[in-house]
Structures are given as C-alpha cells and as structure tokens.
Amino acid sequence: MTKNILNFNEISSSDHGRVGGKCASLGEMTQAGVAVPPGFAVTTDAYAAMLECHDLGAEIERHLQGVDPDDLASVDKAAQSIRQRIRSHAMPKDVEYDIRTAYAAMGDNMPVAVRSSATAEDLPDASFAGQQDTYLWVRGADAVVNHVRDCWASLYTTRAVSYREKNKIPHIDVLMSVGVQKMVKAKTAGVAMTLDPVTGDRTRIVIDASWGLGEMVVSGVVTPDNFVVEKVLEEILDRTISDKHVELVGDEAAGQAVEREITDERRTQCCLSDAEILAVARLAKRLEKQNKCPQDVEWAIDTDLPEGENLLALQSRPETIWSQKEKDKPKTSYMTGMMGIVNTLNNPFGSKT
Secondary structure, eight states: OBTTEEEGGGOOGGGHHHHHHHHHHHHHHHHTTOOOOOEEEEOHHHHHHHHHHTTHHHHHHHHHTTOOTTOHHHHHHHHHHHHHHHHHSOOOHHHHHHHHHHHHHHOTTOOEEEEEEETTSSBTTBOOTTSSOEEEEEOSHHHHHHHHHHHHHGGGOHHHHHHHHHTTOOGGGOOEEEEEEEOOOEEEEEEEESSOTTTOOTTEEEEEEEESOTHHHHTTSSOOEEEEEETTTTEEEEEEOOOOOEEEEEETTTTEEEEEEOOHHHHTSOSSOHHHHHHHHHHHHHHHHHHTSOEEEEEEEETTSOTTSOEEEEEEEEOOHHHHHHHHSOOOOHHHHHHHHHHHHHOTTOOOO
16 A cells, blocks of 8 residues: 555554554454454554644644643643644645545445554553544545544543653654544444453453444443353353343444444343354454463454354454553562472471461
8 A cells, every 4th residue: 555554454563653553453363364344554654744744743742741640630621732733734635645545445435433543552561442532433535534633633632641641651652543444233242351350360261242333342331241261161151141221333324323222122132142152252262372462352243244254353452451460470589489398398387486
C-alpha cells in the first residue's frame, strides 16, 4: 500500500511502532491464518503528518505544560482543548486520499469498525485497553475519514492524559494508528482469558459471552454468561448463565450500532452451544501458543458466515494482571533456596526458643 496505509495481511509484530498494539495483533493473526475480519491500518506516519502539517505537536505541549495529573479539572481542560484542535483541522490531502482509496477497496459502502491503536497500548506491562475510542458500524468514506480523526483526538481523553502523566510516559512519544475493519454481524461475542483471572490458574480458559457485539461485555453493561474450560483436556468444567437484558447490534437503516432489549425467552438462554464454547477455547489456546504468553482475546460469532467458519478473532493482547504479579514477586536466589533446604535437613523440627 502506501506509507499511510497497511493492509492487515502486510502487518507483522515488527510493525508495532507504525500500527500500534491492536493492529499489530490483527496483522499477526491474519498472517498466521487465524480468521480475522479484513481491514487496514492507518499508520502512525499519517498521524505524524497531521501533527506536522498544523504544528499540532508544539500546541499539544503548550496545553499540557505544568498540568497536575491529580487535578482532574486542569487535565480535563487541557485534554478538551487538544481534542478540539485535532478535530478542527483537515487531514493532509495525501493521507485523506489514501484512506478513501483503501476503504473503497473493501467494497461499496462497507460497514466498518474504526478502532484506535496507540503505540503504547496492549503491551505486556502497560495495558491501555479502552482508553481511546472505537466507532462501530461506520459507513461511507466521509464518515470513515472523520472517525479516523476522532480516534487521533481520543489519544487525548482526560483518562489517557492522566494515565500518561502519572506513569511518566511522554505524550508526544505516543503515536496513534487506526484500524479500519469489516464490521462483524455478531450473533454472540465476548472475551476469553487463557488463565483464570481470579486465581491465575493457567490450566483454565475462562470465557465471558453475551448476545450481540462484545462491547456490552467489555464495558460491563451486561452480566455475561461465564464458562470455565480445562485447557489441556478441553472439557467444560463450569458454566453460569446470566440474565442478559440488552445487546448491541448493527442497525442497517440507521447505519450505526444500537442497543436493543433482549426478549424474555433469550435473556436467560445460554448464548453459546457446547461446540461453540470449545471452539472459542481452542482459538484462545492457539493464540496463547502463538504469542507465547497468557492472552486476553476478544472474539465474535458472525451470522453472515457458515457454521464452522463463523468464529472470528477481533483482538488478542497479553494478559496484564497476573503477568505483572509474576514480575513483582521477590526473587529468591539459588543459594538462598539451597540454604533453606540444608537448614531444614539439619533441623527437621525447626528452631527452638
């Protein structure tokens, strides 16, 4: 493609700096043969061109100079000003042309998800999940261009600015790529963790699922169905079926994703068959093996695709909570451990006072 655009099938982990964590993951999965909705990344080169074209970098630094991360009012004021400035400027002409061309190649008026993909998100030691914006069921080149710019602006939400300030991450060093991806017509969607998020048990895969698009699960709007699968034997060990009152679905006429009340008979119905539960577990297990560490996987079952081919991976990122705990464990040296064993052997009943 161009320096401003990379298709998912052109992206590998070495492109992280150009496409951010989310798009790098989508590219890696695509190249590994995992079923992923097709799409492309608007690279960080495009975002950098936007900053340079309007001297926005210097303006951003001026707004953030002396901001106190513990004073949310001052952070919010600076963040709002920056977002307004980014949204008020036109893109460089070559960037806009490349986005429109790549979108046209996906198909006539294709509904897409436009997802932020910052260069500092989805790293093993710093989860930025949910701190920038995602727009669903976007249709038409004008809307795609506008929402790419909105994603750039969302790099400066109050929450994201405060997070970077507190973690001493230079704002101007964090760049934004944007993923533009064919919209999934989800029957069911959710997340799968390749360890137990409560206990850290790596012999378990834990799945949360609900009707419609997975944003209802990720945002906590619904209490999802929950399934626990034994990782090696691939046996369903436990299931909890919840009252799922609402789903997020695409509205063709409105051209957007809308919340819809779930009918009484579906609210307490299990949203996955046993075969689908095991298929999600196998997908998560495959992605853990591919990425060589526990994964937090977003997935969906697409009603437009035939059974057996309808499970799609939407994102896979390193699990952060338990991996961070492992990193924080105090290190015991080999000699210290050996001395403990020797002392126990010499005095099996322990010390006496």
